[in-house]
Amino acid sequence: MSSLLEILSPMPIYSFLIIYYTNSFLRSGFMQKKEMVPQAFIRFFHAFPSGESFTLYLDEKPLAQDLLFEDFTHYFSLEPGTHTLELRHTHTHEMITTKKISVFNQKIYTCLIAPASFKLLTPICFFLEDIRRPLPDGHLVIRLGHFAATISRLELSLEEEKTLFRHISFGELSSYTAFPPGNYTLKLQEAATHTVLFTQSIKLKPYRFYSVYAVGQGTKDYPYLAILPLDGPSYL
Known part of the structure; x- marks a missing residue:
């Protein structure tokens, strides 16, 4: 059975050097090369x-x-x-x-x-x-894309009397706007008449990138919808 002295004895110096240079290699050139692909x-x-x-x-x-x-x-x-x-x-x-x-x-x-x-x-x-950009501390960013048929311009609000995006034309994608996290009622409406097309309760989390995509046709089979995916800059 090994003695306590043998168990506590240091590893040979060449073993230490191999481990040191291997770790240095992984931390520097090899890992950086992988990240730079x-x-x-x-x-x-x-x-x-x-x-x-x-x-x-x-x-x-x-x-x-x-x-x-x-x-x-x-x-x-x-x-x-x-x-x-x-x-x-x-x-x-x-x-x-x-x-x-x-x-x-x-x-x-x-x-x-x-x-x-x-x-x-x-x-x-x-x-x-899906543009990467700095996020304000404790905030998220959100934008609106208008791809809903038969509607010329749209507006989007997230709370009472708070219209985030106005007069977004079909095919247009707004810039990201910073907003505090929380629970909100999303409201999509036609810009010209202020007719409400879609509402939904949503929870927005901090340090996320969101896009609201307005889609649909305003028919029974394809009503107007607001699709809210998490964008790639949140996690890629």
Whole structure:
């Protein structure tokens, strides 16, 4: 059985040096190289009010498949550079539209499938950046994107008499606005008439990036909705 002296004796100096240099290697060059691998992120959102299923192809390879209305994907990693996005019908593989996109290192994007205009119900792809920015202490940031058919301009409020975004045009995505966390009533209304289109109770947490996407068509099958996903800068 080993004596107490043997148990407490220091490790040989060469073992210590191996451990030291291995740890230094992991902390410096190797780990930094891993962190510096060029990459960007993209997710997809089906915001076109119909029962059609869509599949997105990136550089002729299927990436997001069989998306239905209101479906969000997770973020996919992709290399910076120029890519070709193709929107196709899932079942017939028929091409609907194609779009060249420029992707930059460490940027985060959302590709949103929505009507081409508030009057024209033809699906196209909107390529949007989920912008990283500093957050005020204890606050969150929120923005509004208008992709609801048949409505020209929208407004959004989060509490009584507090309109955060005014006169947001179709296809427009506002800048992020800082806001304190808490429980709120989200109210979406038409800018011209102040007609309330959608209300919902929500809880907003600090140090988060949120987008409110106004979608729908104002019909029984596709009423106006406000979809509130957590944006990538919150966790990527």
